[in-house]
Amino acid sequence: MDKNKLRWASRGNPGTSGVGVVVRNDKGSIIFKGARRLQDGTNNEAEAWAALLATELALNMKVQQLHLEGDSQVVINAITKGNTPSWKLSRWVAIIREKLNLFEEFRVSHIRGGANAVADLLSNIGCDMTSQMAKWWKGDGVWKWS
Template identity: 45%
Template sequence: MEDMKIQKAWPNVKIRYGAWPPRLMSKKYNSPTEWIPPQKGCIKANFDGATQPGGGLSRVGVVFRDHNGNIVKLGAQHIKQGTNNEAKAYAAWLATRCARNMGIKKLHLEGDSLIIIQAIKNGQIKSWHLQNFISLILEDLNHFEEVMVSHIKQEGNTEADKLTKWALSFNQIEDTFFEDFDV
């Protein structure tokens, strides 16, 4: 009898949330606060992006590490002015594109933007100006043998966060550190 009540309630849930059956998520998203190494044979790419207050310059940072926590590659880039979400989406795309160009087979993509991570996992985002980045990321992810995408709280994304903030501290674009990312 209880099952019948739940089944009758699904149409209301569908109308409200737009999914059938809906993906039930708790209101509290439990993400790790410490960086955890990827599985052996996998490379983890942590990404971050930031914009100066008032909509100034934007910078992105990506750190690739192996299962021992050793840095395989890292770098920071400037991007045109935009929002923090645009910077984070660009950083995620930069991570996937670089991983492809590096010949990585097993990728674990991790960032501290829940909006971007959920958009990648769902394959879409409501914000039209971020959809192009999400589409490019999804296209890149199809080229890996294995992919894991996860959210980490900012406290656990410290290396990418520090790299991005370091790059953001430069006012002139030509003063910014650029790693050859082979994009």
């Protein structure tokens, strides 16, 4: 099963936000990664955006079986159980859940922050960007700008 790992960073809460996304194949090798600057917001908003971007990326890559991992228990519970602490998250979580149903098979689980070090680094790169431009590159380090 392909894994789509995600991680957020938010400097201050609310504060500068960025997301990092890492896609791994079933052997654990990184096949795609990216960073994006977001508008200022809370940590939970950034994590929900990361989950949405990761899910859309997996759909665009034609992934059939998805294991979505994140280190925000709040957002993971919102996606898996429908428990949303705010109306903003409710909108995004509804879209994420709708998109997850497009996969042949999916799983959503919580991981500890240390297990998501690459995505954490990427999310901080996203925070440092000057605009909402995204940087994406393949596992071999080749850049693709969008």
